[in-house]
Amino acid sequence: MTWHTRLAPLGFFALILMIVTLTACGASATATVAPPPTATKAAAAGVTASATAPRATAAPAGSAIAGGPTKDVKVGAVLSLTGDNQIYGNPQKNAIQLAVDEINAAGGVPGIKLVPVFEDDGGTKDKGITAFEKLIKTDNVTAIIGPTLSNTALATFPVSQQAGVPSLGVSTTANGIVENGDYIFRDSLAEAQVIPSTIKAAKEKLGLKKVAIIYGIDNAFTKAGYDVFKKACEDNGIQITSTQTYTATDTDYSAQLTAIKGTNPDAIIISALAEGANVAKQARELGIDNKVTLIGGNGLNSPNYIKNSGAAGEGTIVGAAWNSSNDNAVNQKFIAAYKAKYNADPDQFAAQAYSGVYILAEAMKIAGPNVDRKTLRDALAGIKGLPTPLGTFSFQADRNADHPPVVQVVKGGKFEVLK
Secondary structure (H helix, E strand, C coil): CHHHHHHHHHHHHHHHHHHHHHHHHHHHHHHCCCCCHHHHHHHCCCEEECCCCCCCCCCCCCCCCCCCCCEEEEEEEEECCCCCCHHHHHHHHHHHHHHHHHHHHHCCCCCEEEEEEEEECCCCHHHHHHHHHHHHHHCCCCEEECCCCHHHHHHHHHHHHHHCCCEEECCCCCCCCHHHCCCEEECCCCHHHHHHHHHHHHHHHHCCCEEEEEEECCCHHHHHHHHHHHHHHHHCCCEEEEEEEECCCCCCCHHHHHHHHCCCCCEEEEECCCCHHHHHHHHHHCCCCCCCEEEECHHHCCHHHHHHHHHHHCCCEEEECCCCCCCCHHHHHHHHHHHHHHCCCCCHHHHHHHHHHHHHHHHHHHHCCCCCHHHHHHHHHCCCCEEECCEEEEECCCCCEECCCEEEEEECCEEEECC
16 A cells, blocks of 8 residues: 555656657657658759748648748859950849849749859850859759850750750850750840841841941851841842951951951941950041941940940941830839949840849749759740740740840940831
8 A cells, every 4th residue: 555655646747747758749740841752852953942941831732832931942154254255244143143132032933042153154165164064063053044155055055955954045146056955945036036137127227238247257156147147138138248257366357347448338247246346446447437337246235335336336236135215114123123233224135134034933933842954944945925124025936035126226325226
């Protein structure tokens, strides 16, 4: 009796201790949520769970939860941030960061936080390939924006195509870009989509009958521009009086321009990158009259062309994919936000890069919070009628961009729509 009487209180306290312990364990188990198999799979394809994500609650498969867990989705950006072509790459970087900040702040892709990873290719193929391989193999990105130059893209896009990583060209306009494979897209209009309307408009405006052409012979972009310009002139019955070439290392174009001057053309077509400003300046210095209009491709679309060519660039006609005067609400919002953040005016290259991030974000929303490289590719292919600074944007069946081009003229030190 005495023995059992003494054990009773001990048994009672042991029972209470067991209940408390089990309750504590139960609470701990409830607070720990194992990631679903799809999240683990997505992480292997460039998607990682955020360490600061709040705890999930039950929801239907594929649905996004307001205030729920977010996953970091890395998006690589390979741009020309140094060298001569940084005039294109740095505005692109600014615009990409602006778009990412806006989308993340607004929760624009439910369940996802975009994380940009920037790489500088210096405008070269070798650095571009190294950057792509790093982003794909080390950073495990879900998609890549860039590179800036077509010449680099033709070397790097085979790398991402083979790895199955969606890549979006935002300034690559040469021939043979999307032909690299079904993971390659571009929101930049190809030269073949812009130049024909440029030549047609210039002929109607100026009554062109004969032109001369100068272009860089060792660059995919400038060579592609020449090919399209030549065909457009032939299609419009415009005589080509002289065709001159230069290499990427050339800085003196006087011999070529002297030959052109002797043929008395109505206009000179310049298919160039940053060096186009020097070609324009040297043409005027050689005494080629201002009445001889300069006409350019996408490489002359930068405000730096206007700045670096000075008075020589006045009156230059350029085909483009974007103009700041486009009054659609998305474009004006972009321009205001870019000015506010960077205290500078955006250019076409910034507009295309900014649009590119929003295009990827739209595809991620379609693919869902467990997006991976394959589902993102499939969603990108279906983008139609998306409002962007470029206008209403769609991808064609061949993954080229589909939106209206514009023809610009340098007037008073600014790009204006040619009327």
